[in-house]
Amino acid sequence: MQAFKCERCDAPLEVSPETIIAICPYCGYPNHISGNIDTEHIYIAPSLKKDKIHQAFLKRVERDMDLRRLKDDIQVVEIEGHYVPYWRGRVYLTGEVKYMKRETECHTVTDSEGNTREECHTVERHYHEFIDRTLYLMGSARRQVTDFGINDIIKHYKKNSPKLKPLKELDEEEWQKIKLEILNTEMDEKQAKMLMKEDAVDVVREEYKAKSDEIEYFRCEPSEPEDVKLVLLPIWTVYYKYGNSIFKVAFSGWDGKDVAATEPMTALRRAMYMGGIIVGILIGGIGAAAISSGAAIIPLIAGAGIAYYSGSKVLAGTRIER
Amino acid sequence: MEVQCPTCSAKFVVPETITVATCPYCGTTFELESKEKVGDHFFFPPIGKDAAGLLLKFISREYGAPADIVDARVKEKVLHYVPVHFFYIHGNLQGSTAEEVMLIGVPAVGKFKELLRDYPFPVRGKRFFDENIVKKGKYYEPEISKDEAEKEAVSKVVAAIREEARDSGDWFSEDRLVLDVHYQGLVHYPVWEVHYEYGGEEFYGFVDGADGRVIEAKYPMTSEARKKAGVLGGGVLGAGIIAGIVFAATGGLWGFLGGFIPGLVGAAPILFKSAHRIQTTGQIRRVYEHIHFKP
Numbered sequence: 001m002q003a004f005k006c007e008r009c010d011a012p013l014e015v016s017p018e019t020i021i022a023i024c025p026y027c028g029y030p031n032h033i034s035g036n037i038d039t040e041h042i043y044i045a046p047s048l049k050k051d052k053i054h055q056a057f058l059k060r061v062e063r064d065m066d067l068r069r070l071k072d073d074i075q076v077v078e079i080e081g082h083y084v085p086y087w088r089g090r091v092y093l094t095g096e097v098k099y100m101k102r103e104t105e106c107h108t109v110t111d112s113e114g115n116t117r118e119e120c121h122t123v124e125r126h127y128h129e130f131i132d133r134t135l136y137l138m139g140s141a142r143r144q145v146t147d148f149g150i151n152d153i154i155k156h157y158k159k160n161s162p163k164l165k166p167l168k169e170l171d172e173e174e175w176q177k178i179k180l181e182i183l184n185t186e187m188d189e190k191q192a193k194m195l196m197k198e199d200a201v202d203v204v205r206e207e208y209k210a211k212s213d214e215i216e217y218f219r220c221e222p223s224e225p226e227d228v229k230l231v232l233l234p235i236w237t238v239y240y241k242y243g244n245s246i247f248k249v250a251f252s253g254w255d256g257k258d259v260a261a262t263e264p265m266t267a268l269r270r271a272m273y274m275g276g277i278i279v280g281i282l283i284g285g286i287g288a289a290a291i292s293s294g295a296a297i298i299p300l301i302a303g304a305g306i307a308y309y310s311g312s313k314v315l316a317g318t319r320i321e322r
Numbered sequence: 323m324e325v326q327c328p329t330c331s332a333k334f335v336v337p338e339t340i341t342v343a344t345c346p347y348c349g350t351t352f353e354l355e356s357k358e359k360v361g362d363h364f365f366f367p368p369i370g371k372d373a374a375g376l377l378l379k380f381i382s383r384e385y386g387a388p389a390d391i392v393d394a395r396v397k398e399k400v401l402h403y404v405p406v407h408f409f410y411i412h413g414n415l416q417g418s419t420a421e422e423v424m425l426i427g428v429p430a431v432g433k434f435k436e437l438l439r440d441y442p443f444p445v446r447g448k449r450f451f452d453e454n455i456v457k458k459g460k461y462y463e464p465e466i467s468k469d470e471a472e473k474e475a476v477s478k479v480v481a482a483i484r485e486e487a488r489d490s491g492d493w494f495s496e497d498r499l500v501l502d503v504h505y506q507g508l509v510h511y512p513v514w515e516v517h518y519e520y521g522g523e524e525f526y527g528f529v530d531g532a533d534g535r536v537i538e539a540k541y542p543m544t545s546e547a548r549k550k551a552g553v554l555g556g557g558v559l560g561a562g563i564i565a566g567i568v569f570a571a572t573g574g575l576w577g578f579l580g581g582f583i584p585g586l587v588g589a590a591p592i593l594f595k596s597a598h599r600i601q602t603t604g605q606i607r608r609v610y611e612h613i614h615f616k617p
Binding site: 004087089095098135136137138139140142154186191192194195196197198199200201202203205206209214215216217218219220245246264265274277278280281282283284285286287288289290291292293296299300303304306307308310311312314315316317318 | 330379382383384385386387410412419421422423444486489490491492551554558561562565566568569570572573574576577579580581583584585587588589590591592595603613614615616617
């Protein structure tokens with residue numbers, strides 16, 4: 001098999017069917033292998049340098065209540081950064097939905113002796129609404145969405161969007177400065193658009209599903225996704241050693257914000273989860289005792305939920321913070 | 323005639339008689355007329371880390387694992403190349419909003435079917451198949467044909483569409499179902515199987531060969547940790563009962579249940595741990611993400 005060659009230095013490039021940009025391993029030049037995406041639509045958020053990320057990690061250690069205690073035994077093992085590709089776009093949706101919701105209706109009844117009491121019963125209400133909205137969607141252009149920090153960075157991006165630059169406008173000097181590996185895109189523009197349309201409808205349907213007891217009619221037409229861009233976002237992972245084990249923290253590369261972390265489980269944390277179970281018992285007990293009728297099931301379930309969550313964490317090996 | 327590769331846009335000349343060509347630059351195999359990619363064969367190169375070390379290190383972080391488990395004797399380490407069929411399927415129900423797009427990997431060897439069920443396979447970094455890997459690990463020919471795997475993949479998509487149809491107030495019928503199935507090729511995926519000995523007993527684990535994550539591992543919990551967990555769980559349960567009795571004074575049966583049930587539910591995962599000497603653990607989350615693009 002014959003290899004692709006670097007546009008600038010003619011060195012062989014490693015290219016697979018998913019490659020969009022191949023960074024030359026010799027001179028670092030980004031070659032656009034853009035068979036299935038228009039380079040015009042690729043944007044990049046330039047990353048901070050490695051030492052800034054290291055500083056951000058040290059700050060996190062100072063700030064974090066668990067890590068601060070372990071500070072002297074923590075050792076940074078490795079800091080690595082990547083550009084991760086994301087697709088983003090806008091979908092306009094129109095449609096119609098009819099749904100049923102069970103609601104409790106109460107009214108005060110006065111009996112023949114003049115006593116008043118509250119009477120409640122459940123009614124089925126029917127609603128009819130029209131859908132007319134625009135969704136801004138974003139998702140990883142890679143399949144492995146469970147990868148550490150990949151989805152967390154989307155949440156951060158929405159709150160603190162970096163300044164994006166068209167990839168084409170990035171000059172050589174800037175490339176040399178941020179020379180990070182760009183992870184391959186596993187989803188081309190066509191697939192991304194199709195998924196966006198489908199997911200937009202699902203998002204709306206899920207919303208109605210959550211607020212109704214039954215959907216009776218649902219029609220929703222998505223537009224072709226507009227303003228579709230491939231955005232390359234920098235993610236840094238700092239690996240650190242504590243005791244015998246390696247833990248990690250993911251940082252957004254444009255502003256050095258920690259977006260996800262695994263941490264050693266300290267005794268204090270375990271005690272806190274134990275406290276969580278007690279809180280659950282108290283919520284359930286106090287709530288149910290105060291209501292003392294069928295509706296008492298609500299604090300009971302809430303309390304049991306908190307207790308179960310805490311109980312399953314008490315003996316966990318590591319802790320994930322997002 | 324001259325053709326253009328749908329992946330890398332390279333132009334090259336092929337004989338007039340053929341219908342399928344492989345790009346000499348990037349290796350994509352595609353149909354000339356439709357430009358659809360067909361049946362490529364890939365593999366994932368394994369990472370250059372010691373799978374047994376990764377496994378034992380991961381286990382050592384788990385609650386109740388013996389502190390010296392990292393020094394356990396590794397008895398056997400095998401690299402399996404598991405064949406996986408990949409499909410890209412787009413399905414929808416005519417006249418309905420029910421629609422699904424999925425990329426599904428179906429393991430093609432019975433032995434790994436359970437281990438890799440709903441596995442979040444990466445697609446990044448795969449390479450065109452190289453015969454040399456056959457010598458480096460245990461290589462399996464697919465036992466499950468492409469067609470059988472396709473049936474399995476399609477049934478997943480259909481199940482999802484059925485559910486969406488129900489949630490849209492529609493009914494599902496086969497004759498309105500439109501499926502568009504693209505075979506993405508066969509991938510040989512590396513999985514390490516590690517056997518280790520601790521305290522005269524043998525345990526095993528599986529490690530993802532492409533990224534080093536622990537898929538599944540067994541380990542013994544120390545009796546001290548089990549006792550601790552037992553006492554802790556019992557304490558939580560007791561606290562629930564005591565709280566129940568206290569709240570029963572004001573809230574009757576509801577008050578009792580309100581204290582007791584959260585206590586029971588909170589104690590359950592702790593007691594469950596304490597009741598099992600051999601624990602199972604892993605790093606892979608197998609939730610199938612129904613919605614990929616989120617607002």
